Amino acid sequence: MTAIDLDATKFQAEKLFQRKRIIGYGIPAVIALYFVYIFFAFDLPGLAQRANMDNAMTLASDSWSHKVHVTRDNRSGEITYAVEGERKGRYPEGQRPDWVTGNEVITIDLGGDHVVRYLPDNRTEIEIPGFQLIEVQAEGRSLTTNLPDDLPDWISASIRRIGITTPEGRITLTGARTEVFNYFPGWELFWFTLDSPYHGQGLGTLLFGERLDPTRLNISGAISDWWNNAMWRHKDVAWAIGETILMAFLGTMGAAIIALPLAFLAAKRFSPVMLLRAATRRLFDFVRGVDALIWTVVLARAFGPGPLTGALAILITDTGTFGKIFSEALENVDQKQIEGVSSTGAKPLQRYRFGVIPQVVPVLLAQILYFLESNTRSATIIGAITGGGIGLMLTQAIQTQKDWEEVAYYIVLIIAMVMIMDWFSGWLRGKLIGRKD
Amino acid sequence: MADISLSGAAQTVDNIQSTYMAQVQRRRLYGGLNLLIFIILMVSGFNIADDRNAGGFWDGLHQIGDYPADVLSEAWEKRADLPALIAKYFPALVETVNIAAVSTLIGAIGGLFLSLLGTRGLAKWPRLIPLFRRISDIMRAVPEIVIALVLIFVLGGGPVPAMIAIAIHTAGSLGKMFSEVAENADLKPVDGLVSTGATWSQRMLLGVVPQVAPNYVSYALLRFEINIRASAILGFVGAGGLGYELRNSMAWGPGRFDEAAAIFILLFGTIVFFDQVSSRYRNRLTEGQGQ
Numbered sequence A: 001m002t003a004i005d006l007d008a009t010k011f012q013a014e015k016l017f018q019r020k021r022i023i024g025y026g027i028p029a030v031i032a033l034y035f036v037y038i039f040f041a042f043d044l045p046g047l048a049q050r051a052n053m054d055n056a057m058t059l060a061s062d063s064w065s066h067k068v069h070v071t072r073d074n075r076s077g078e079i080t081y082a083v084e085g086e087r088k089g090r091y092p093e094g095q096r097p098d099w100v101t102g103n104e105v106i107t108i109d110l111g112g113d114h115v116v117r118y119l120p121d122n123r124t125e126i127e128i129p130g131f132q133l134i135e136v137q138a139e140g141r142s143l144t145t146n147l148p149d150d151l152p153d154w155i156s157a158s159i160r161r162i163g164i165t166t167p168e169g170r171i172t173l174t175g176a177r178t179e180v181f182n183y184f185p186g187w188e189l190f191w192f193t194l195d196s197p198y199h200g201q202g203l204g205t206l207l208f209g210e211r212l213d214p215t216r217l218n219i220s221g222a223i224s225d226w227w228n229n230a231m232w233r234h235k236d237v238a239w240a241i242g243e244t245i246l247m248a249f250l251g252t253m254g255a256a257i258i259a260l261p262l263a264f265l266a267a268k269r270f271s272p273v274m275l276l277r278a279a280t281r282r283l284f285d286f287v288r289g290v291d292a293l294i295w296t297v298v299l300a301r302a303f304g305p306g307p308l309t310g311a312l313a314i315l316i317t318d319t320g321t322f323g324k325i326f327s328e329a330l331e332n333v334d335q336k337q338i339e340g341v342s343s344t345g346a347k348p349l350q351r352y353r354f355g356v357i358p359q360v361v362p363v364l365l366a367q368i369l370y371f372l373e374s375n376t377r378s379a380t381i382i383g384a385i386t387g388g389g390i391g392l393m394l395t396q397a398i399q400t401q402k403d404w405e406e407v408a409y410y411i412v413l414i415i416a417m418v419m420i421m422d423w424f425s426g427w428l429r430g431k432l433i434g435r436k437d
Numbered sequence B: 001m002a003d004i005s006l007s008g009a010a011q012t013v014d015n016i017q018s019t020y021m022a023q024v025q026r027r028r029l030y031g032g033l034n035l036l037i038f039i040i041l042m043v044s045g046f047n048i049a050d051d052r053n054a055g056g057f058w059d060g061l062h063q064i065g066d067y068p069a070d071v072l073s074e075a076w077e078k079r080a081d082l083p084a085l086i087a088k089y090f091p092a093l094v095e096t097v098n099i100a101a102v103s104t105l106i107g108a109i110g111g112l113f114l115s116l117l118g119t120r121g122l123a124k125w126p127r128l129i130p131l132f133r134r135i136s137d138i139m140r141a142v143p144e145i146v147i148a149l150v151l152i153f154v155l156g157g158g159p160v161p162a163m164i165a166i167a168i169h170t171a172g173s174l175g176k177m178f179s180e181v182a183e184n185a186d187l188k189p190v191d192g193l194v195s196t197g198a199t200w201s202q203r204m205l206l207g208v209v210p211q212v213a214p215n216y217v218s219y220a221l222l223r224f225e226i227n228i229r230a231s232a233i234l235g236f237v238g239a240g241g242l243g244y245e246l247r248n249s250m251a252w253g254p255g256r257f258d259e260a261a262a263i264f265i266l267l268f269g270t271i272v273f274f275d276q277v278s279s280r281y282r283n284r285l286t287e288g289q290g291q
Helices: A002-041 A044-050 A053-062 A203-208 A218-227 A234-266 A274-303 A307-331 A335-343 A348-386 A389-400 A404-433 B002-052 B057-061 B066-077 B079-117 B126-141 B144-155 B159-183 B188-195 B200-236 B242-252 B257-290
Strands: A065-073 A079-083 A106-111 A114-119 A123-127 A134-139 A142-145 A155-157 A161-166 A169-174 A177-185
Touching (some): A002 A044, A002 B079, A053 A065, A053 A404, A065 A106, A106 A177, A134 A169, A142 A161, A218 A234, A234 A274, A234 A348, A234 A389, A234 A404, A234 B002, A274 A307, A274 A348, A274 B057, A274 B066, A274 B200, A274 B242, A274 B257, A307 B002, A335 A348, A348 A389, A348 A404, A348 B144, A404 B126, B066 B257, B079 B126, B079 B159, B079 B200, B079 B242, B126 B159, B144 B159, B144 B200, B159 B200, B188 B200, B200 B242, B200 B257, B242 B257
Antiparallel strands (some): A065 A177, A106 A114, A114 A123, A123 A134, A134 A142, A161 A169, A169 A177
């Protein structure tokens, strides 16, 4: 009897082990197979060709450095000096970087014995250590040079255009103009543009020094010049971040205000009419299912681009989510407290106010604050679609594909913004409902 | 004597009542002030948003229905083509769902390691717990769109940038949720495994993972729902899938609204479908735990 029992148990145990073994190997095998499928479905082998490593290099180097352009217009002979080649970053008349010397012959010292000379009559001389002296003459739309036929891979030359890339800087020559890019680490003109009198002044001078601009106090002038910096647009960036947070705030709080009364309609305990309950629940499912993307698209047609559209898109989607969460919380309230309140002769509204609300408030607040943080991130994305906030500035900066230091700046700001909102919502939660941990 | 004590008691009752009323009044005042501040914030925030928007709220309100009505009426006129269009965009839908699934899988694996390495009592290198926690905080804080846009610039459009972007964010946020679960895990099985000389990975795999698996799977499913939405949105900024097709068909404007409608239907159906499936499985997983 016991022997048979033991045999049966052993058999069962072995079967169980076998099944566990199949699951233990089966699940990883299925996942591995899925990854293989994805490997081909996403065309990962072809990715190597599509990937643009030059772009990656530009991104990696530009995000922490800047370049100063020295440009000679070969028609007028005029020479301009500009940070990042932008009009806003141009050196004022009569000023130029100190690594440029000479009047008739302009000598540009790129460092490391790399020297470029702009000679009269649109001639250019380029000295690169370990290579011959390069001479280029621009005539009309073509170039004549003394370059040999077999060129190293850092020089590309045709009759119309010559590009030279050295570790110290880049030189491009065309018939119309000759341009030298000199690279420097750091974000240029972050504080003041070149036309501001405060450019290049130390903090001590700004706080205690003589007035640099006789019409303004140093400190207020400096703040206003920094705030209105045309290159970095600190004012616009601050507004954009404000817009993004505003979208998240208005959307989350608006959704909570709308969802709370609706959640009562959807909760079994407070809403005896089945039809009404089902209708509210389907409404929640519908607005959640349509998703923020489609709401954004639809609302942008009605309200145009801007923060309000983003706020409304978040509001509508989250009304569904909040409605679902709130009604679940309402289903789980303790009946005893409501009975206690009604035993004092409280009317229905008072029963809700003192019997129900105090029980659900901690759950609701925790959810609302969690969503406030998560919606800051959503608002960045929605802003990129609908056109508002820091998301839009980021997409624009990436799409122009030249100001990678600005992209890096925005990314840092976005991450800081999300982390601060995360911290803030955690802090507020601790203040309002007490800390759990 | 009795008289005095009685009057004293009456006084204390009075005292208690008055202090209680004062307290209630103070609390009401604070509550009212908080409410007032909140209302001011909401109203002024709304006004600022309204000012900075291209179209005003009250002007736009009655136009909300216009675009959906246009899309629906055009789709209704061409309703015969709708099944064909849905079939046409089905591969894009598969791509969107694939992006979400792969990034959830990769993110869950990453989150698993981040959580085990960042939980007190389980970590392999206890000194590095703050490091792994900060890593998961930062990964969580980066919005998907930031990584996606940068990667699109480097890798070109397509599903891979979106997949990487969503996977990074998923790893960060699952890492946090997972480690909250892992903190409550029973350490006795781990101690038992230590006594048999098990390595760290064996301890985790055999001692911790079986305890936390239902909760982890439940969180991963929730994340999968969220990631489907995210992958659709990222498609809109150029990362392939349904969102990309939606942007293209919208750029055509009227005349192609039937395509937009087909995509709307697909997206809506997918989101509702996966929401239902995942919430059913999550309920089962968390219920199974209680028993």
